[in-house]
Amino acid sequence: MISDGIASSLAVEISFWIISISTIFSAIAVVQIKDLFRASLFLILTFLGVAGLFILLGAEFLAGIQLMIYVGAISVLIIFAILMTREIEISNQSHYMRILVSMVALGFMLLAISLITSTDWQLIDERSFPQNQTDEIINTVQNSIPTLSKMLLTEYVLAFEMVGVLLLAAVLGALALVREKK
């Protein structure tokens, strides 16, 4: 599609398969490993793999956000909470409805995959664009941060502000919840 010409090369192909297979296997490890602390380490690996997928999709800014927020902040919070609430018999166990739930999840996955593969996606080649638009599109995709910031502060400014207020409220609420009562 609107790639920079390297999207079909062999190195990108190989890195796609390595990243996707390691992402899926570490995601399976997150729900299968008994020790919760090790599972959280595999969760970090999954976040790193998703950041790699973002880079392959041409969303470098999102990959940076993913590294900073998920790998940097959320996983540290999760590990902190695991260590705060450590018990002797703590483990990543499932309850008795495990078989039924795995059937539901597997069915959902098969349904989604069959829908994805049977849909006739309307994808077109970059050569069929009018010439002036092609340059603009390729420029937007390759140099996305100016457009992203423009969109965040014009078209989506209300959502942007609301998300800021939501984050502030969530942090204040978290502080109020975990504060020691005197």
Add this chain to the structure above:
Amino acid sequence: MTLERFLIIGAILFSIGLYGVLSKKHSIAVLMSLELMFNGINVTAVALSRYTVPYLLTTHSGEKVVQYLLTGQIFTIFIITVAAAEVALGLAIIIAIYRTHQSVLLTDSNQLKN
């Protein structure tokens, strides 16, 4: 093929997260599986906006229409922000419950049942 495989990875991540959310006893494990589901959605949104929006651009031409190329990335930014807020609040609630009940298992938090 290139769009489909990203969508399939997103669907697989979402399904693994769905299994974890529905089957885990430990509340932090449920939160971790929820993060897996968020990541699957994010991959799907970015892949869709990258590969399907250019088709719309051929039928809708105009000044600002190129910006729609990045709509999926904007949505993903908001999803990540809301996920961060949700994890902060969720872990605070888990720690508060742990202080009063000395347990983090979801199966032990059933006071309202009786």
